[in-house]
Amino acid sequence: MPKTVTYHANAIIYFQGDKANGIFILKQGKVELSSEDIATGQKLKEMVIIGEFFGTQAAIGGSKHNETATALTECAAVFLTVKEFEALITSNSRLLMKTLQAFSNKLRRIHHQVQSCLTSDHINISQEAGLFSVGEYHLNEGQYEQAAFAFKQYLKYWPSGTYAPQAKLKAGEAQTALERSEEKKPGKKANQQASDDSVITPEYLEAQYELKKYKIALKGYLEIVHGEKYPDLKSYAEFRIGCCLYHLKQYSDSVKQMSIVLTKYPNLEQLGDAVAFLGLSYGGLNQPEKAAGFYRKACEILPESSPLYQMIIKNIRQPGGG
Amino acid sequence: MSLDLSRFERFAKNFSTGQTIFCEYEPGNSFYLINSGRVKIVKIIGAIEKTIDILQPGEFFGEMALLENAPRSASIIAIEDCTILEFNRDNFEALMTGNPQLALNLLHLFAKRINDQIRRFSTLTLKDDYAKVADIFVMLNEQSPFKESNNNKGEREFNCTVEDIAHWAGISVKRSREIISNFQYKNRLTLMQTSMIVTNIHDLERMVKSQRNSQLKEK
Numbered sequence: 001m002p003k004t005v006t007y008h009a010n011a012i013i014y015f016q017g018d019k020a021n022g023i024f025i026l027k028q029g030k031v032e033l034s035s036e037d038i039a040t041g042q043k044l045k046e047m048v049i050i051g052e053f054f055g056t057q058a059a060i061g062g063s064k065h066n067e068t069a070t071a072l073t074e075c076a077a078v079f080l081t082v083k084e085f086e087a088l089i090t091s092n093s094r095l096l097m098k099t100l101q102a103f104s105n106k107l108r109r110i111h112h113q114v115q116s117c118l119t120s121d122h123i124n125i126s127q128e129a130g131l132f133s134v135g136e137y138h139l140n141e142g143q144y145e146q147a148a149f150a151f152k153q154y155l156k157y158w159p160s161g162t163y164a165p166q167a168k169l170k171a172g173e174a175q176t177a178l179e180r181s182e183e184k185k186p187g188k189k190a191n192q193q194a195s196d197d198s199v200i201t202p203e204y205l206e207a208q209y210e211l212k213k214y215k216i217a218l219k220g221y222l223e224i225v226h227g228e229k230y231p232d233l234k235s236y237a238e239f240r241i242g243c244c245l246y247h248l249k250q251y252s253d254s255v256k257q258m259s260i261v262l263t264k265y266p267n268l269e270q271l272g273d274a275v276a277f278l279g280l281s282y283g284g285l286n287q288p289e290k291a292a293g294f295y296r297k298a299c300e301i302l303p304e305s306s307p308l309y310q311m312i313i314k315n316i317r318q319p320g321g322g
Numbered sequence: 323m324s325l326d327l328s329r330f331e332r333f334a335k336n337f338s339t340g341q342t343i344f345c346e347y348e349p350g351n352s353f354y355l356i357n358s359g360r361v362k363i364v365k366i367i368g369a370i371e372k373t374i375d376i377l378q379p380g381e382f383f384g385e386m387a388l389l390e391n392a393p394r395s396a397s398i399i400a401i402e403d404c405t406i407l408e409f410n411r412d413n414f415e416a417l418m419t420g421n422p423q424l425a426l427n428l429l430h431l432f433a434k435r436i437n438d439q440i441r442r443f444s445t446l447t448l449k450d451d452y453a454k455v456a457d458i459f460v461m462l463n464e465q466s467p468f469k470e471s472n473n474n475k476g477e478r479e480f481n482c483t484v485e486d487i488a489h490w491a492g493i494s495v496k497r498s499r500e501i502i503s504n505f506q507y508k509n510r511l512t513l514m515q516t517s518m519i520v521t522n523i524h525d526l527e528r529m530v531k532s533q534r535n536s537q538l539k540e541k
Contacts, residue, residue, distance in 0.1 A: 041538070057433050057436055058433075060429055060430060060433040061430070061433030061434055061436065061437050062433075063433075063437045066440060086426055089422075089425075089426075090422035090423070090425070090426060091422075093418075093419035093422070096418065096419065096422060096425050097415060097418065097419065099429065100418060100425060100428065100429060100432070103429060103432040103433065103436065104432060106436055107432055107435055107436050107439065110436060110439040110440055110443060111386070111439055113439075113443055114439055114442055114443050114446065117443065117446040117447070117492060127347045127349070127393045128347075130346065130347035130393070131345060131346070131347035131348055133366070134345055134346050134347060134366055134397065135345075137366045137371070141371070145340050145341065145342070146340070146342050146345075146397075146399065149341075149342040149345060150342070150345045153344075153345055153348050157348070157349060201339050201401060201402050203339055203340055203362075203399075203400075203401040203402075204360065204376075204401040204402055207362045207373050207376055207401050208376070210372075210373040211373055211375075211376065212481060212516075307515050307516070308515070310515070311514075311515045
């Protein structure tokens with residue numbers, strides 16, 4: 001049950017930096033919220049109006065209060081736990097919208113402060129150039145669908161922008177490549193149909209891998225290898241299994257897996273990476289001589305710009321490191 | 323979480339795997355709620371694509387657009403076939419009042435974003451770039467409290483790049499690289515392929531604290 005709490009004049013209700021454990025509604029008296037502007041050190045003061053909430057944002061966010069609340073006169077306030085507060089506002093849509101608005105205003109204010117700090121000494125890439133570069137990135141990576149989307153959006157917002165003529169050309173290029181790749185994959189539709197009954201898609205697994213969720217990725221790649229949904233991706237999935245095993249520190253398994261991959265798929269697109277991972281796995285097994293042999297081979301295959309190349313070079317210089 | 327979204331079917335849009343919902347830098351004034359399927363949040367930094375997070379059904383994205391017409395700060399790409407509800411400022415109220423549970427979720431999200439922004443702002447008020455970079459690691463450490471590793475008290479691994487640090491600290495990538503190399507030279511951290519290992523997070527905490535104290539004295 002919400003309870004009423006009373007305070008004498010000049011009493012502190014809570015201090016800035018106190019952990020918030022509930023929300024107050026002012027019933028009677030005067031309450032002042034004071035805080036220090038982080039940037040200028042200036043004191044900021046604000047009065048609470050009777051009937052208004054205070055301490056809300058910190059309580060909801062489970063964080064510390066950003067201001068000190070002081071009773072200026074004798075005061076009475078209703079104290080609500082977060083649960084009680086949530087029950088109250090969900091049953092009153094006017095209150096709910098008001099709270100949402102108060103929060104979004106506060107967010108807008110602080111967001112604005114952050115932005116003003118950034119623009120003074122941060123070289124921001126223009127929005128227009130930024131969107132165009134996103135399109136170019138996807139086009140270079142052969143991600144035609146995303147590239148086509150980015151260029152299309154560019155032309156929608158900046159039809160006569162600086163990069164508009166280039167964007168038009170590149171949008172066409174991406175679209176043509178996209179259509180061509182769709183034609184090449186008559187099975188694509190069937191694949192999509194089939195994927196409806198399973199949540200696993202190669203895109204999902206790749207994202208999990210990037211987020212270092214190697215266990216989830218490993219499980220998914222195993223399904224691809226043993227399933228029939230993505231026959232073209234089996235070699236890649238086998239390679240990725242080796243990478244996952246390495247990251248999971250199961251070095252002897254990753255050595256086995258990568259050796260299988262190298263014998264089974266000598267024309268694998270990620271051959272250099274696979275050799276590099278084999279070396280890294282031997283490194284993990286404390287077999288520096290074997291590791292060094294594979295590092296050398298990997299360096300012959302990998303381009304210098306590859307992050308793995310850089311990492312290996314580092315490992316060669318300081319064996320055991322990395 | 324159980325949501326009754328049948329009333330909002332007219333806002334539903336379908337996206338197939340690989341399709342972009344919106345692109346980084348694009349202007350935007352709608353926000354989204356995932357009804358089914360999953361999406362990834364990606365940023366393109368130089369020649370690298372970085373996945374920031376994966377969102378599940380029931381989660382929001384693009385909510386900053388409700389606040390101001392700021393450009394999108396990342397791209398959203400479907401990694402499964404998805405149904406996503408698209409809202410703008412006008413129908414936002416109908417969605418919220420018709421679905422209090424959703425409004426509460428959004429309230430929590432706002433509270434979190436406010437805290438994040440306040441925290442970020444406090445980093446930006448540091449005058450020294452080295453202290454700024456140190457404070458980014460302190461912040462990342464606060465966000466995901468890490469288990470103290472076996473014998474190595476204070477060692478932390480962070481899944482971030484030089485570009486991320488530049489972005490968060492509001493400094494150029496070149497400057498960020500300079501500072502990270504200096505930290506590496508002083509054995510404060512080790513730069514890995516996709517992560518950074520801080521030798522002792524408490525060391526960086528002290529560095530930030532002393533900078534704050536000296537700034538306070540100046541005032």
